[in-house]
Amino acid sequence: MLRQQDVGYRIVVRRIVGIREGRPLFSDALGDLVELTETHLTMTTARGRLRIPLTEVHRAKRVPPTRRPTAAAVVALELAADEAWPAPVRGRLGDWLLRSADGWSGRANSALPVGDPDRPLPAAVDAVEHWYAQRGRPALVNTPLPLAAPVAAELDARGWTARPPVLVQTAELAPGPPWTAPAGQRDRPPVELTGTPSDDWLAVATDRKGGLPPAARHVLTAVDQVRFAHGYADGTLVAIGRGTITGSGRWLGLSLIEVLPSARRQGLAGQVIRAFADWARASRATHAFLQVEQHNAAAVNLYRQFGFTTHHTYLTRVAPTRGG
Known part of the structure; x- marks a missing residue:
């Protein structure tokens, strides 16, 4: 059966759709898994979105991709992502890599075990x-x-827990x-991109992230090529985002795409992404990447519209609390 780590990947589901002469009737569905709960799975297929109760699932499994990213490709993308989200310590x-940012965000406060740690794994x-x-x-x-399966096995043996899976997605x-932009959105005021975030931008980001300590300001701004998106409606900031260019100029990194609740479902997030x-592209980047929690079905669906697919996943592992 499927696991949370399969969200964002292509799957095939054999579903029970009825009974005839005492025997079950089956129907197969092929698509991308976007949500997995205790009762249902949701997938997108060529015919649209499909929500299937788990009680109707006879078999379900991930379909191997036609091309898997090489280890070198995963390492290169992880390093570009680290460059786009730089921890101050x-x-x-x-x-x-060992990274610390006063606890602000998991990415900036975790070790990244890619490459050789120069010692046996337990000692590392x-x-x-x-x-x-x-x-x-x-x-x-x-x-x-x-890529880091051996590290994961060592952490399992030590009783480390795991946060929900994160999808690292890419698009050309x-x-x-x-x-x-669709024709109906071309008359909107353009999204403004600035080299530094405005006070209003920081206020929206603070509400989303639960505060922005000094270490967070470093993470957000200490990138050579970084822009902050400001989308307005009637003079009020209603949409924000952050974009970086890293990885020797190849990768656009998207983060903190946020639209205020009062302005959602109007295409503003897409407008920010297009900006x-x-x-x-004007800076000669050729690909984009982002990191999205696998259970965030709304965001996964939004990014899918721009051709984003899962390159690989990662788990943030948490050391057990030591008694004393």
Whole structure:
């Protein structure tokens, strides 16, 4: 059966659709899994969105992709993502990255175990735990899968828990649809991109992230190529976003795409994304990436409209609390 780690991937489902002469009748569906709950799975197919009760699922499994990203491709994208979300306190363990930002965001407060840590794996995990303990922070490790499967196995043996899976998704910044605004949205005021966030932008981001300590300001702004999107309606800021260009200029990184509740379902998030794409293409970036929690079905569906597909996933692993 399916697991939460399968959200965002292509699956095939054999569904029981009836009974004839005492035997079940089956129907097969092929598509992308966008949500998995205790009672239902939701997938997008060529015919549209399909929500299936688990009681009707006879069999379901992930369909292997025709092309899997190489280990080198996963490492390169993870490093571009790290460059786009830079923690102010950093260390190294061989090739592994150690990052701390006063607890603001999991990405900026976790070790990234890609490459060789220059020591046996158990000793490397010991060193990670020690590095974070010295700083009074809980030890976190982001494990890109399946690349970091050996690390994950070591953490399993130590009783580390896992936060919900995160999808690392990518899309090509090709000209034309879907990157061109629909006709009905072309008369809207353009989204403004600035090199620094306005006070209003920071206020919206603060509401979303539950505060912006000084370390957060560093994470948001300490990138050579960074832009902050401001979308207005009647003079009020109603949509924000953050875009970066990293990875030797190849990757547009999207983060903090947010529309105020009063202005949702009007295409503003798409307008923000298109503004970043225009800026990135003008800077000769060729691809975009983002990181989205697998259970955020609304966001996954939005990004799918722009051609984003899952490149790989990662789990943020959390060290067990030690009694004393």
